[in-house]
Amino acid sequence: MIRFNSDYTEGCHPAILERLAATNMEQTPGYGEDVYCAAAAEQIKEACAAPEAAVHFLVGGTQTNVTVISAALRHYQGVITAVTGHINVHETGALESCGHKCLTIETADxxxxxxxxxxxxxxxxxxxxxxxxxxxxMVYISNPTEIGTIYKKAELEAIYDVCKERGLYLFLDGARLGYGLTCRENDLTLADVAALTDVFYIGGTKVGALFGEAVVITNEELKRDFRYNMKQRGGMLAKGRLLGIQFLTLFEEKRYFEISAHASRLAEKIHDELKDMGVKFYVDSPSNQQFVILPDAVLEKLKDDFAFEYQARVDDTHSAVRICTCWATKEENVEALLAALRGLLR
Amino acid sequence: MIRFNSDYTEGCHPAILERLAATNMEQTPGYGEDVYCAAAAEQIKEACAAPEAAVHFLVGGTQTNVTVISAALRHYQGVITAVTGHINVHETGALESCGHKCLTIETADxxxxxxxxxxxxxxxxxxxxxxxxxxxxMVYISNPTEIGTIYKKAELEAIYDVCKERGLYLFLDGARLGYGLTCRENDLTLADVAALTDVFYIGGTKVGALFGEAVVITNEELKRDFRYNMKQRGGMLAKGRLLGIQFLTLFEEKRYFEISAHASRLAEKIHDELKDMGVKFYVDSPSNQQFVILPDAVLEKLKDDFAFEYQARVDDTHSAVRICTCWATKEENVEALLAALRGLLR
Amino acid sequence: MIRFNSDYTEGCHPAILERLAATNMEQTPGYGEDVYCAAAAEQIKEACAAPEAAVHFLVGGTQTNVTVISAALRHYQGVITAVTGHINVHETGALESCGHKCLTIETADxxxxxxxxxxxxxxxxxxxxxxxxxxxxMVYISNPTEIGTIYKKAELEAIYDVCKERGLYLFLDGARLGYGLTCRENDLTLADVAALTDVFYIGGTKVGALFGEAVVITNEELKRDFRYNMKQRGGMLAKGRLLGIQFLTLFEEKRYFEISAHASRLAEKIHDELKDMGVKFYVDSPSNQQFVILPDAVLEKLKDDFAFEYQARVDDTHSAVRICTCWATKEENVEALLAALRGLLR
Amino acid sequence: MIRFNSDYTEGCHPAILERLAATNMEQTPGYGEDVYCAAAAEQIKEACAAPEAAVHFLVGGTQTNVTVISAALRHYQGVITAVTGHINVHETGALESCGHKCLTIETADxxxxxxxxxxxxxxxxxxxxxxxxxxxxMVYISNPTEIGTIYKKAELEAIYDVCKERGLYLFLDGARLGYGLTCRENDLTLADVAALTDVFYIGGTKVGALFGEAVVITNEELKRDFRYNMKQRGGMLAKGRLLGIQFLTLFEEKRYFEISAHASRLAEKIHDELKDMGVKFYVDSPSNQQFVILPDAVLEKLKDDFAFEYQARVDDTHSAVRICTCWATKEENVEALLAALRGLLR
Incomplete structure (x- = not known):
């Protein structure tokens, strides 16, 4: 079984495991107050061209979204989000459980x-x-979005302008940020993201780490007392260095971008070749998640060899599925998938 | 200024004030454990043909919705509601502040x-x-709804069947229940409402009382520990008898239905006469809230004499407004409004 | 049965009922945006010598405590309170249900x-x-406290100094404020209370109103968006004028203080005469709640004629009970109680 | 610097790192629905002699406490805990942030x-x-407690009897469970713990894992919908297999108990030798946390070579510190500490 169903099917980049092994019996202070977290934060601030930013490490995406948003809002305030926003759909109401309403807007993409x-x-x-x-x-956006689309620099600038004019914080969920910043349609840099938001996070779980998300806070108002929030939301890892070591490994030598670019290239290969085969797309996504419409008969024949994530019934004979690439995707597996499809769609 | 902008513009039915005065210096236990609350609960159970029901009195609608819903749900459970449901729109996220998500469905009406x-x-x-x-x-419905429409008996039966089959509680918000049950299109009785829901409330604030909502719980699972919930949500009035006295006065001698019928009749009069004048309706409502589309020029001329609630811009020269009648609406004021409109719309 | 068990056993001062009747059929805007609320707020600001204060009206004490405290705190912040503080004991965890911990301190009194x-x-x-x-x-104090003791001016000054030095808000729960400010040991004025706190409330429920608490906010930081908080916590009464009318009646012509003084005088009479009879006190309270230790045999004989609130078992033959006076207490009832005790304790 | 300040100073047991490396590029489903989690759950159920138990894996202790407790309680219910309970002190009010009050009881130990x-x-x-x-x-206990003391079997039986009689759930926080079950005073087995509680957890973070806590639920009422709770509280790890792999490694071949016994033996060695040196203990703890009272002058001399956790000022010249051993503690480091103390205390 070759899995394309998500971008968290493997463990982590081997360099991370090596470093975890190399540092395993070192003794460090807990809760993120160790030298690895400090060094990783420095690397990230440099990569963001944001020397004044505060950087904190959390374990997972839901936890990060809840911690950031509830740290920013008063009880009677809510967060504007696309209906499809992860916080509105796939976090079992974690944000509402902290008292905040998702203020939803319908979008096309x-x-x-x-x-x-x-x-x-x-x-x-x-x-x-x-x-x-x-x-x-607050405004919550994801880049790439939950359906693979990305924000262009002009769009993000316009959004941030509106937010500043109206006293809204702008929070960008970067669970798949690497895949957004390395796809061919992208015109944003990491420094742009830092300059055009109040707070965002760089996803590790889906981009080379075992787990971990790095929150980057540039707005002074949001920096205050952030660690209290982390602890209260269950997000302060006892052996915090595990996060520091992982992000240090990803950001030293720009590994984060290299491995992201690998996934982007493979996604584009899938996209282009499927398009050549005449396959229609359920969503027009430029990034590592491809949403494709396939005949049910084809899906049935693929199902023992390839795993996809089911999306929706499209018509009587077709369904949409999600195909993900990631840092760990093997080119040979992509070739195998394309070969199989070429055979079946002929 | 004659106000048609809401159905809580006056105080209360005079019989309530008289009884409050007559009992004023009596000494009673607090927190709803007095003889008036007990007697009012008995009257309501009888009117509902629900001798086993539990009846509790709260002060206002938002408080009642939050108390009932949060008493029924676990942290990870939500309540299905129309997008237009009061809990989803006009309670400043009170339900989310208690941890629960509104699971919204778009509706036409x-x-x-x-x-x-x-x-x-x-x-x-x-x-x-x-x-x-x-x-x-849980499923939350309002009857009448926030836009004046009402559920027919067959509709409520079908909904309750679906709820029971799927393990959902059905909660009916009756903030304006009297006005729903006495309008000419209605085919439900109060006993039907009790039989076809797990919990509902009978609104007093908008139907003759100074304030107060009577919660009627018929599902055993929802009865347990309800007073703890009331107290925690700030809904246990110290001088609870004030609620008992009001509901006793409304339900003895069927005053609740008589005064509701008065409002319904006046709303129907407005509806029918405006229709005759060729006025279009923004919503086709059979109950005490009428949503009418009027020329802006007409609204401008009326604005010093009559208050309505603004709803929406309809086109370049028209707007929609809400006209409410209630237990206290004077027939002469309705006549004055109709006369003014007849003059202006000619 | 003569009730001394609480200070909310009767309805309200007759002048309030008269005014409710006189204004009953007036039409006003809802939610506290009427002329009566505005006028009452002015009276209160004047009585507080706090022209810049914001005044809001809520229905009950638990609701008021929760609304004020949760408006002031971030999620990870708590409120310092005496172990015996009402918020820590008798509100069914309302504050915790809004996410905030009571940070408790043991006290003698x-x-x-x-x-x-x-x-x-x-x-x-x-x-x-x-x-x-x-x-x-935040620091939460009650004056009088839940056990009847009061803060002297020097004590309140010292507390407020400490709060300001350490960035803590000071909130005074004045559910029984009138009774505190009119007892003979008191040296505080209402203006002192306003000057020496960031926010406090003037209790109406226990001091002459049917219900209602007037929140007075003097700290600018706490004024912002307060009405959103009120609405979210279920504390924005639809017919808000009921609160305005009541507080206007209480503060015009200084009725609030007059009726409070009546209760204080009767409490002092009970205190002094019981002391003369050799009765011991469970708590040394100078205000309208008297905590007295009586032989169980005496309590048994009184129980058909007088209601007290049970406090605690003191020894094998004695128990402590609370005796409350209030604005409505009749001197003849106090005489009856004292006569009965004189007979039994002889 | 040799650290004895906590029991989470190192990474993890080398066998875990090896297995993470060996499985690193395997593709598995996410969110704990992989074969490793299933196998680890089986091992744990066997070790608990609880074949019907539900086993779930979470990342950290605060998250686990909040998830378990809030899954069990209704909004108006609280959890009985020692004042010193971790949930009451060191979780930044995480439980209150979910709406529940800690009902605290003072204890000696x-x-x-x-x-x-x-x-x-x-x-x-x-x-x-x-x-x-x-x-x-619910009743929350920790074993060992936050101050190192342990429950004997008879004590736990008596507590569970009281809980069952009164309809209370019993939850045991086993963050350091291995160290409790392997110290010489202990008479409990893991199976006893499973039989004498409704839910408990086996701590991994402090006992050999990089991170991770295994929740074992034996009460049917608490099993329902547990994964919804996990997800809502941010506790459902995307690469859930990381938890499965760790606990599988710890429970296959009984490594969990072996490494715990190592820590216990070293703690006992410290305890016995310090006692022989005449050192007094701040708490009489039989487990891996030793609370010792040392002269400030001695602590000053040790501070460049050894890290302890400061506890309290004891008198003008003495302070109490915590000395922890864990699965990773090297015997030579314990020898070094004892030698240093022998020299300084002579």
Whole structure:
């Protein structure tokens, strides 16, 4: 069985395991107050061209989203998100369990626009009974989005402008940030992301680490007391150095970008070759998640050899599935998939 | 200024004030453990033909919704509601502040259907990552809805069947229940409502009381420890008898229904006469809230004499407003409004 | 049965009922945006000598405590309180249900001292793992306390100094404030209370109103967005004018203080006469709650005629009970009680 | 610097790192639905003699405590804990942030007794205003406790009897369970722990793993929907197999107990030799945490070579510190410490 169903099917980049082994019996302070976390934070600040940023390491994405958002909001404030936003769909209401409402906006492609954010916020304050509704105070976007689309630099600039004008914090969920920043349509750098948000995170779990997400806070207001929040939300790892070691390994020698580029190249190969085969796409995604429409008969024949994530029934004879590449995807497995499809779709 | 902007513009039915005065210096136990609350509960159980029901009195609607829903749900469970549901829109996220997500469904008329509820719930359990999404466990409906529409008996029966089959609690928000049960399209009785839900409430604030909502719980599972919930949510009034006295006054001699019928009749009069004048309706509502589309020029001329609630811009020259009647609405004021409109719309 | 068991056994001051009747059929805007609330707020600001204060009206004490405290705190912050504080004991964990921990301090008499607050806060920041514990950010005191004791001006000044030095908000729960400010040991004025706290409330429920608490906010940081908080916590009464009318009636012509003084005088009479009879006190309270130790045999004989609140078993033959006076207590009932005790204790 | 300040100073048992490396490029399903988690759960159930138990893996202790407790309780219910309980002190109010109050009991040695639990619960229901206070529904104990003491089998039996009689769930925090079960005073087996609680967890973070806690649920009521809770609390690790692999390695060949016994033996060696040197103990602990009182002058001399955790000032010239051993502690480091102390205390 070759798995393309998600981008967290393997362990981690071998260099991480090596370093964990090399440092295993060292004694360090706990809770992220060790030299590896400090060094990893420095590497990340440098990569972000954000020397004043605060960098914190958490274990997983849901935990990170909840910790960041609930740290920023008052009880009566909510976060604007696409309906498809991970926080609104796939976190079992973690954000609501911390008291905050997702203020949802329908989108065509998983991406919010500056106009939508402005309109939502302006409508809130124009309503005579505005105090009877949740106050929008933060905007949550994912890059790439949950359906693989990416923000262009001009789009992010426009969104951040709207946020600053209206007193909204902008938070970018970068669970797959590496795959967004290395795909061929991208025109953003990591430094752009840092400059055009108040807080964002660099996903490790899906990009080479065993686990781990690095939160980068550039807005002074959001830096205060962040570690209290981490601890309260269960996100302060006792052996915090495990996170430091992993991110240090990913950011020294730019490994994070190299392994991301590998996944992007393979996703583009799949995309281009499937397109040549006449396959239709369920979503037009430029990044490591490809959403393709295939005949049910073909899916049935592939199912013992390849795992995909089911998305939706498209018509009586077709379904949409997600095909993910990641840092660990083997070129030979992509070749095997393409060969199989070429045979079946002929 | 004659106010039609809401149904809570006046104080209360005079009989309530008289009784409050008559009992004012009596000494009673607090927190709803007095003889008036007991007597009012008995009257309500009788009116509901639900001798085994538990009846509790709370002060306001938001408080009641939060107390009932959070008493029924576990942390990871949510409540299915129309997008327009009061809990989803006009309670400043009170439900989310207690940890629960509103699981929203788009509707044409503010009403959920049995089919929608079944489909939503079945889709939840059919999803391989169902544990990553909030579990639907309760259905929230309002009758009349927030936009004045009402459930017919067959609709409520179908919904309750779906709920029972799928292990969902059905909660009916009756903030304006009297106005729903006395309008001419209605075919439900109060006993039907009690028989076809797990818990509902009878609104007093908008129907003759100074304040107060009577929760009627028929499902045994939801009765347990309800007073702990009330106290925790700030809903246990120290001088609980004030609620008992009010509901006793409303339900003795069927005053609740008489005063509701008055409001319904006046709303129907407005509806019918405006229709005759060729006015279009923003929502086709059979109950005490009428949503009408009027020329902006007309609204401008009315604005010093009549207050409405603004709803929406309809086109370049028209807007929609809400006109409410209630137990206290004077027939002469309705006549004045109709006369003014007749003059302006000619 | 004559009830001395609590200070909310009757309805309200007759002048309030008269005014409710006189204004009953007036139409006003809802949610506290009416002329009565505005006028009452003005009266209160004047009585507090705090022209810049924000005044808001809520229905009950638990709701008020939760709304004020959760409006002031971030998720990881807690409130310092005496172990006996109402928020820690008798609100069914309402504060914790909003996410905040009570940081409790043992006291001899229900009163916190400036020294205790300073020591608690300093110890927090001196601890190397301070981020693993809840950050103290607010101090909650009641005046009178839950056991009837009161703060002297010098004590309140010292507490407020400590709070300001350490960045703590000071919140005073005045559920029985009138009774504290009119007892003979008191040296505080209402203006002192306003000047020496960041936020406090003036209790109406126990002091002449049917219900209602007036929150007075003097610290700018706590004023912002307060109405969102009120709505979210279920504390924004639809017919908000009911609160405005009540507080206006209580504060025009200084009725609040007059009726409080009545209760204080009767409590002092009970205290002095019982002391003369040789009765011991469970708590040495100067205000309207008297905690007295009586032989069980005496209590048994009184129980059909008088209601007290049971406090504790003191020894094999004695128990402590609470005797409350209030604005409505009749002098003749106090005489009856004293006569009965004189007979039984002889 | 030799660290004795905590029991999470090193990485993990080398066999775990080897297995992580050996399985690194395998592709598995995520979120704990892989073969390693299944196999580890089987090993644990066997070790617990609890074939019907449900076993779930979480990342850290705070997260585990919050997930288990909030899964068991309704909003108005709280958990009885020693004042010194980890949930009450060192989790930044994580439990309160989920809405639940810690119902604290003072203890001499960090251990609750059956009598205390019975008395607390009985007093709750005996109070006429019981609904105004948080309902006790769960008991939280740690074994070993936060101060190193352990429960004997008879004590645990008595506690569980009281819990069952009163409808309380018993939850045992086993963050250091291995060290409790292998110290010389212990008379409990892992099977006893499973039989005498409703839910408990086996700590990995402090006992040989990089991270990870294994929750064992034996009470049917607590098994339901547990994975929803895990996901909502941020505790469902994407690469769940990392937890499965670690616990499988620890429980195959009984490594968990062997490495725990190593730590226990070294702690006992420290204890016995210090006692021989005349050192006094701040707490009389039989397990891997030793709380010793040393002259400040001695501590000053040790501070460049050895790290301890500061506990408290004992008198003008002495302080208490915590000395921890763990699975990774080297005998030579213990010898070095003892030699240094022998020299300084002579």
């Amino acid at each position: 998983g991406k919010l626009t500056a106009e939508q954010i402005a309109a939502y916020t302006d409508a809130h304050y124009a309503d005579a009974s505005f105090e009877h509704t949740v106050q929008p105070k | 503010g009403k959920l259907t049995a089919e929608q509820i079944a489909a939503y719930t079945d889709a939840h359990y059919a999803d391989a990552s169902f544990e990553h999404t909030v579990q639907p466990k | 229900g009163k916190l001292t400036a020294e205790q607050i300073a020591a608690y806060t300093d110890a927090h920041y001196a601890d190397a793992s301070f981020e693993h514990t809840v950050q103290p950010k | 960090g251990k609750l007794t059956a009598e205390q639990i019975a008395a607390y619960t009985d007093a709750h229901y005996a109070d006429a205003s019981f609904e105004h206070t948080v309902q006790p529904k």
